[in-house]
Amino acid sequence: xxxxxxxxxxxxxxxxxxxxxxxxxxxxxxxxxxxxxxxxxxxxxxxxxxxxxxxxxxxxxxxxxxxxxxxxxxxxxxxxxxxxxxxxxxxxxxxxxxxxxxxxxxxxxxxxxxxxxxxxxxxxxxxxxxxxxxxxxxxxxxxxxxxxxxxxxxxx
Numbered sequence: 378x379x380x381x382x383x384x385x386x387x388x389x390x391x392x393x394x395x396x397x398x399x400x401x402x403x404x405x406x407x408x409x410x411x412x413x414x415x416x417x418x419x420x421x422x423x424x425x426x427x428x429x430x431x432x433x434x435x436x437x438x439x440x441x442x443x444x445x446x447x448x449x450x451x452x453x454x455x456x457x458x459x460x461x462x463x464x465x466x467x468x469x470x471x472x473x474x475x476x477x478x479x480x481x482x483x484x485x486x487x488x489x490x491x492x493x494x495x496x497x498x499x500x501x502x503x504x505x506x507x508x509x510x511x512x513x514x515x516x517x518x519x520x521x522x523x524x525x526x527x528x529x530x531x532x533x
Contacts, residue, residue, distance in 0.1 A: 378472055378491065382464045385498045390457040391531075392505055392523035393420075397450055399521045409511045410443075415504045417444045420452045423497050427459055429478045430490055440481075464494075 396416070400408055421440045428435040444452070472491040479485055502523075509520040 378469065379464060379467065382472075382491075382494050383461060385495075386457060386460045386464060387532075388525055388528045389498050389501050390453065391528050393453045393501070394450075395521040395523050396505060396508060397446075397453070400446070403516065405446075407516060409515050412508045412511055413446070414441070414443050415507055416449055417442060419501045419504050420444075420449055420456060422500060423456045423460070424452065426493055426497050427456070427463060430476060430493060431463065434478065460497075 400412070418440050421438050421442070421444070425435060425438045425440060428438075472489075472494070474490045475487050476490050476493065477485065477487045502525075505523050509523075512518060512520040
C-alpha cells in the first residue's frame with residue numbers, strides 16, 4: 378500500500394505542475410479566477426490534512442483563500458515533499474489508524490488515515506477536472522492532459 382500511495386502523490390505533483398506550466402503560457406488576466414481559487418483550495422487543503430494526520434492541525438490555514446501563483450507553486454513542492462516523507466515513514470498500522478478530527482464547522486469525525494490519504498489525491502483530481510472545463514469554456518483552448526494513465530506512460 379505504501380508504494381501505491383507514494384505513486385499517487387508523485388502523480389499528484391506531476392499533474393499540478395502540468396497545470397502550473399500550462400497556465401504560465403496564458404496572460405495572467407485571462408486565467409479564470411475560479412481556477413486560481415480552486416488551486417489555492419486544493420493545496421491548502423492538502424497541507425491541512427497532513428497536519429491533522431500528524432496530530433498538529435494548523436487551524437490558521439484558510440482553505441478558501443486565493444494565494445499568489447508563486448506561493449502556490451512553492452506550496453505544491455512543500456506539500457509533495459512533506460506527504461512523501463510522511464508516506465515513506467508510515468507503516469500499515471499508520472495507514473489503518475482511525476483518526477479523530479473536527480472540520481471548520483466544529484463537527485467531530487473519525488476516519489481511517491488511508492481514506493484521508495486517498496481523499497487528498499482524489500480531491501485534487503476532481504478540481505483539476507474543473508480547471509479543464511473552465512479552460513475549455515472560457516478560454517476555448519485545450520487544457521493539459523492530467524490523466525493518471527498519461528502520467529504512468531510518461532514515467533515508464
